[in-house]
Amino acid sequence: MKITSAEFTKSAFERAHWVGDGLPEISFLGRSNVGKSSLLNALLNRKGLARTSNTPGRTQSINFFLVNDRFYFADLPGYGYAKVSKTMRADWGKMAEEYLADRQELVLSIQLVDSRHSPTGLDRQLHEWMTVNEKPRIIVATKADKLSNNELAKNLRVIEKELPGARVIAFSSQTGRGRDAVWGEIEAAVNKSK
Numbered sequence: 001m002k003i004t005s006a007e008f009t010k011s012a013f014e015r016a017h018w019v020g021d022g023l024p025e026i027s028f029l030g031r032s033n034v035g036k037s038s039l040l041n042a043l044l045n046r047k048g049l050a051r052t053s054n055t056p057g058r059t060q061s062i063n064f065f066l067v068n069d070r071f072y073f074a075d076l077p078g079y080g081y082a083k084v085s086k087t088m089r090a091d092w093g094k095m096a097e098e099y100l101a102d103r104q105e106l107v108l109s110i111q112l113v114d115s116r117h118s119p120t121g122l123d124r125q126l127h128e129w130m131t132v133n134e135k136p137r138i139i140v141a142t143k144a145d146k147l148s149n150n151e152l153a154k155n156l157r158v159i160e161k162e163l164p165g166a167r168v169i170a171f172s173s174q175t176g177r178g179r180d181a182v183w184g185e186i187e188a189a190v191n192k193s194k
Contacts, residue, residue, distance in 0.1 A: 023071050028075050029109060032078030100130070116143055130166075
């Protein structure tokens with residue numbers, strides 16, 4: 001996809017702050033430090049649009065980015081980071097679940113997992129929730145450049161087995177691997193919503 005414009009629109013800490021113009025939305029979900037900001041920046045060919053941080057758990061709101069004036073990327077808070085309070089973790093979970101369950105404009109969810117590791121309990125829990133609630137989604141296995149081809153193939157099989165029923169795409173924000181495949185899924189979801 002040719003990116004003609006991509007801009008940060010707003011951070012929403014509650015439902016009243018979600019964007020309200022009815023355009024299709026693509027959500028990005030994953031553990032803190034799995035590489036969500038890097039994926040967003042790589043997809044949009046912009047270096048600092050989504051802020052990357054060495055401190056996992058920084059995103060505490062849903063951040064909306066308007067792409068090509070046609071659809072939004074919705075970057076949800078990362079889950080599973082131990083150094084934040086239980087109350088804050090519970091609030092994030094509640095906000096994410098409310099968004100995922102109720103959002104009519106949501107046409108595709110992209111769940112990120114680290115290709116170097118087996119999915120965590122929280123990864124599996126989110127996947128099961130999405131399956132039960134019949135939410136359209138793909139799995140993006142990030143940091144694929146950190147593994148040899150053999151290791152990556154082996155780890156992708158593990159991910160497919162533990163998170164069944166969704167397409168798994170190996171991705172590297174460093175090399176661009178998987179970028180076109182992810183864009184293909186996004187374009188198909190946006191076009192289908194019209």
